Amino acid sequence: MTVPPDVNQDVTQDRESTRYRKIVIGSAVIYTLLLSAYVVAILWIDTARVDAPHFVRGPDSLGYEAAARNWPWESQAARAAPIFPLLLRFAFNNLRAVVLLQTMAWGFAWFWLARAASMCVSRLPIRVAILAVLLSLSLSPELLTWNSAIGSEAISVSLVIATFACTITASRIRSPRWWVLTASLGALATLARDTNAILGVVLIAAAIVVGVRKVEFRRIAAACALISMSAILVSSALSSMAEPPRWFYPLQENIVVRITPRADFVKFFTDRGMPQAQEVSEMRENYFLTHLEMRENPRFAPFRQWLRDNGPRVYGEFVLTHLPWQTELFVSFREELLLESVVPFGKIVDSNPGVIYRALGRLSFWHSANGVIAWAALALLVLSVGRFGWRREDRLVRGVLLVGITTAIVHIYASFAADAFEIDRHAFSATVQLRVMLWITTLIMIDRWVVRLRLSRASSSEASNQRA
Numbered sequence: 001m002t003v004p005p006d007v008n009q010d011v012t013q014d015r016e017s018t019r020y021r022k023i024v025i026g027s028a029v030i031y032t033l034l035l036s037a038y039v040v041a042i043l044w045i046d047t048a049r050v051d052a053p054h055f056v057r058g059p060d061s062l063g064y065e066a067a068a069r070n071w072p073w074e075s076q077a078a079r080a081a082p083i084f085p086l087l088l089r090f091a092f093n094n095l096r097a098v099v100l101l102q103t104m105a106w107g108f109a110w111f112w113l114a115r116a117a118s119m120c121v122s123r124l125p126i127r128v129a130i131l132a133v134l135l136s137l138s139l140s141p142e143l144l145t146w147n148s149a150i151g152s153e154a155i156s157v158s159l160v161i162a163t164f165a166c167t168i169t170a171s172r173i174r175s176p177r178w179w180v181l182t183a184s185l186g187a188l189a190t191l192a193r194d195t196n197a198i199l200g201v202v203l204i205a206a207a208i209v210v211g212v213r214k215v216e217f218r219r220i221a222a223a224c225a226l227i228s229m230s231a232i233l234v235s236s237a238l239s240s241m242a243e244p245p246r247w248f249y250p251l252q253e254n255i256v257v258r259i260t261p262r263a264d265f266v267k268f269f270t271d272r273g274m275p276q277a278q279e280v281s282e283m284r285e286n287y288f289l290t291h292l293e294m295r296e297n298p299r300f301a302p303f304r305q306w307l308r309d310n311g312p313r314v315y316g317e318f319v320l321t322h323l324p325w326q327t328e329l330f331v332s333f334r335e336e337l338l339l340e341s342v343v344p345f346g347k348i349v350d351s352n353p354g355v356i357y358r359a360l361g362r363l364s365f366w367h368s369a370n371g372v373i374a375w376a377a378l379a380l381l382v383l384s385v386g387r388f389g390w391r392r393e394d395r396l397v398r399g400v401l402l403v404g405i406t407t408a409i410v411h412i413y414a415s416f417a418a419d420a421f422e423i424d425r426h427a428f429s430a431t432v433q434l435r436v437m438l439w440i441t442t443l444i445m446i447d448r449w450v451v452r453l454r455l456s457r458a459s460s461s462e463a464s465n466q467r468a
Helices: 005-043 061-067 083-090 095-118 124-139 141-148 153-173 176-192 194-213 215-241 248-259 263-270 277-282 287-296 298-321 323-332 334-338 342-348 355-364 369-384 392-418 428-467
Strands: none
Touching: 005 095, 005 124, 005 141, 005 355, 083 095, 083 153, 083 176, 095 124, 095 141, 095 153, 095 428, 124 141, 124 355, 124 428, 141 153, 141 355, 153 176, 153 194, 153 392, 153 428, 176 194, 176 215, 194 215, 194 392, 194 428, 248 263, 248 277, 248 287, 248 298, 263 277, 263 298, 277 298, 287 298, 298 323, 323 334, 323 392, 334 369, 334 392, 334 428, 369 392, 369 428, 392 428
């Protein structure tokens, strides 16, 4: 008796589904063990070594710890990024508990994303590859080190990753509830770090497009837009309530570090009323060590007042009229923006993971800035042109990936333009987002090409049999 082909196909699919479930469970166990090993080493084993600080404190850490004693609207340090101080507050300022909680959020978000992305492909080997690459990326020293830091970077990345995991799930399942959850996670990401407001703007634009094109989804789209807009407005209001405003010191750093080296740039600002140009230029040499003088010394009061009254408007005009120079400077900092300085960070504080994690990092976190740029350009081309093997039902996932990569690039550029110091830290969420989107795009495309090749071979074989 001959078994029909569709029955054989169903049996094969059931076997692959069973194998995939086992692989997912095994991956979850291994991932949890590796993540737990790092946390245990940072929180408990390293405490026996007096010379090895197990908590990473940066310039903002003490401010966050002090802010955790109050509510976000009551503290200067918490207003720009209230989620992390709230986490500290609910953990009773216990730093071990904070590192543990943010690492748990990290693990959940990354595993959710790996699982959601793997469901977008049909071939079992590609599903396994997506799981392996994304989980390896999350365990690479360049990323994992930030979980030992007392700062907002790890929780910001976790919320961004969870937002994209939910977006991919929503684009595949197409349930309105998933889109509301996506907007809610995006709102939390905006409140975790103010530069993530770019993600909120993208979600608002997407909600408007869906509301215009799909009448039946207008209420859901309006709810998503309202959630994202509320988060942006709250974040903006909290930042403006700070004294000085959140933008004040980054703008001061930009003028001193980037503007004063060139006389024509200084003239641009002095023509628009900037006082004390000579005194400000003299601070450039040792600005990192003497920046507090500019913040507090009464002799710089006229400059600070001009910066408060006219700084954002004049600097915005400068950026718009000097885009070629700004872009050239941006490209010259590509190494720092995309990969370099997060590695020494872990080495300095002696919190870098061991050899297993470094091996995983070599697998998933490529260190060629030019290679990442070329990879992003190729991915944008493949996503923009529909003839590269995309199916009709891939339109939503393809749109999510295209917008995700574009948003990450804009986010990195905006982080660079907004601040002259610690640009790697400010662009960190976007850099991670870019690499994640590139990996997912690449592996989905490989799956589509493999399926298309097999179908082409099957049709060619069938045509040959018919001719015979």
